[in-house]
Amino acid sequence: METSSTGDAWGESSNRDESRKLPSSRYKGVVPQPNGRWGAQIYEKHERVWLGTFNAEAEAARAYDVAVRRFRGRDGVTNFKPLNEADDDDAAEISFIGSRSKVEIVDMLRRHSYHHELQQSRRSFGADKMKTAPSRGAAMAGATESPVGAQRQHLFDKAVTPSDVGKLNRLVVPKQHAEKHLPLQDAGGGASNGMLLKFEDGCGRVWRFRYSYWNSSQSYVMTKGWSRFVKEKGLEAGDVVSFQRSTGPEKQLFIDSKVRAGREHTAAPMPRPPVQHFRLFGVNIVRNPATHRDDTELTSSQDMFKRQRTEAL
Incomplete structure (x- = not known):
């Protein structure tokens, strides 16, 4: 679970200390805040993930339920009635949650944009799609594939x-x-x-x-x-x-x-042909065919051979 900062992910430590003095919530995953508001949290691998602060206790409880459905799947215990796949709206929400990562769900809850994005998804995909989609189970597993061959x-x-x-x-x-x-x-x-x-x-x-x-x-x-x-x-x-x-x-x-x-x-640089090596009369000759100086290089090699030959005599 990626987080931007410790305070952002787990909540303020001062709020945790002060919340211990306040009465506990009747909902799972909900903690009272000293300013009269309510916080929501969920645990992932023994670490607390802060889901945001809300004006109403029930609102924080619903945010926790959303996170439970993404983090725990079908086995998660929620505060309110579980979603029913036979219901079009519930099926649309199940697909919406399953097709988003944990980071995205937490981000939406913190920004209080979850319900707005859910409504847009419902309008876009439609209830009929939710009734007949064969990949609903795949969506719960995090699938993001779009219809094959869609116009x-x-x-x-x-x-x-x-x-x-x-x-x-x-x-x-x-x-x-x-x-x-x-x-x-x-x-x-x-x-x-x-x-x-x-x-x-x-x-x-x-x-x-x-x-x-x-x-x-x-x-x-x-x-x-x-x-x-x-x-x-x-x-x-x-x-x-x-x-x-x-x-x-x-x-x-x-x-x-x-x-x-x-x-x-745009013409890409042409690959330079490999440098050619050969041996003539016991002298190594080098020729680079990639440049316009091939003949010059070969001539220079021949001159060098002549000098070496003369010195040897």
């Missing part, structure tokens, strides 16, 4: 700028395309709000980017995960990133990239 609808292209592939580690999504194809709810909340978007590339690899709205620049951006995509795809300024979505009820997102026109035709 795609082209959304938009973006020619990346130097800042898109530079040290800022973010891609600016044109506003008209962001609001039409990748809408964000409560976009005015600043860079701290946002959601995780999942894309699949042409090789079937899944990429996840943090997608949010920045008030400071009034722009939609993809941040966390983007720099890795740039590095592994070898993107340079002027290259084009293409976004698509499947036309079926699952609404899977896809991403492709291609180098800018002309860059693929």
Whole structure:
């Protein structure tokens, strides 16, 4: 389980000490906080993972239940009624939780964005998909595969700028395309709000980017995960990133990239042919066929042979 800092992952030690003086919660995984709020936590390999602080005790208990479903699976004991796969909404949530990593689930709970991203997933995939999907069990195991041979609808292209592939580690999504194809709810909340978007590339690899709205620049951006995509795809300024979505009820997102026109035709340095060695009259002759000085080099070798021959006489 990866964490950014000890305090962020396990909670403040002062809160732990003070919470011991407060009455315990009636819910599993919930601890009272001195400010009247409630914290949620779960243990992973005997280490405490902090899930965040919530206004209501029941809200913290539900956050714990979400983490239990991801960390413990079907065997986890929750505070509230277990999810039922026969129910469309519950089946959608089971698939949503199973297709996200533990780190992603914890991140959503801490940011209080879990329910927003769950609702978006329900709208995208649809209840009918959840009823008939043969890979529901695979989703619980963490599968991320998209439907094979899915028909795609082209959304938009973006020619990346130097800042898109530079040290800022973010891609600016044109506003008209962001609001039409990748809408964000409560976009005015600043860079701290946002959601995780999942894309699949042409090789079937899944990429996840943090997608949010920045008030400071009034722009939609993809941040966390983007720099890795740039590095592994070898993107340079002027290259084009293409976004698509499947036309079926699952609404899977896809991403492709291609180098800018002309860059693929840039002549790569030709490999240098191996240096040729041969022996003539007891003298080593070296010839390098990769240069325009071949004849000169051979002549120089012959002169050297003559000098050595004369000296020998």
